[in-house]
Amino acid sequence: MLSHIDTTTYAKSIYVDQDNVYIVGYTDAIGERSFKLWKNGVPTKLISGERINRGLDLTVENENVYAAGYEQVGDKYVPRVFKNNELLPIQHTASGHTYAFAVQVVDEKVYVLGSEYRNGKQANIIWENGKEIDFLSVESGYSEFQSMIVVPKE
Incomplete structure (x- = not known):
């Protein structure tokens, strides 16, 4: 079960790996908001x-x-990326809101797609x-990328 009667739950991404079903999203309840990861219905x-x-996206690579x-x-949004429930470092400025929308692993490298507000403009970032x-990085006034596919070099 992903939700309870007194909690609003948003499932944003699902990934099936062998017999495991992973879902990432978030819950909003009075007094508590949570970035959650469910594995086979059990929340973390x-x-x-x-x-x-x-929580907006997830992927599974080599059981990770x-x-x-x-x-x-504070008054800013900051990107968050986790590997096996542990926070990974991600470089960003503190000048404006920064978001992480998507994650993918290719050739053992972790790619994250997001955006950051800089000098009144939005920069789409990988x-x-x-x-x-x-x-x-692409700066624009109004575009926002929220999905990506990273293709390995041959």
């Missing part, structure tokens, strides 16, 4: 508190579970192992 709170927490989303810290790939 990756982030919990009164502020906004959003990766989840991406964001958390409100991080590789927590570091921004500058040449893929």
Whole structure:
């Protein structure tokens, strides 16, 4: 069971790996909001508190579970990426809201798609192992990428 009668639950991404079903999302209840990962219906709170927490995407690679989303810290949103429920570092400025929307693992590298507000504009960003790939960053006024496919080099 993903939800209870007094909790609003949002399942944002699902991944099936062999006999395991993983779901990432978030719950909003009075006094508590949680970034959650469910494995076969059993929830794990990756982030919990009164502020906004959003789990948005997940993937499984070599039995490792990766989840991406964001958390409100002070008056800003910051990206959050987890590997097996442990927070991974991700480089971002503190100048504006920064989000992580998608995660994928290719050739043992963790790719995260997100966006960051810089100088009144939104920069669409891809991080590789927590570091921004500058040449893929695109600043725009109104576009936002929320999904990606990373293809390995041959």
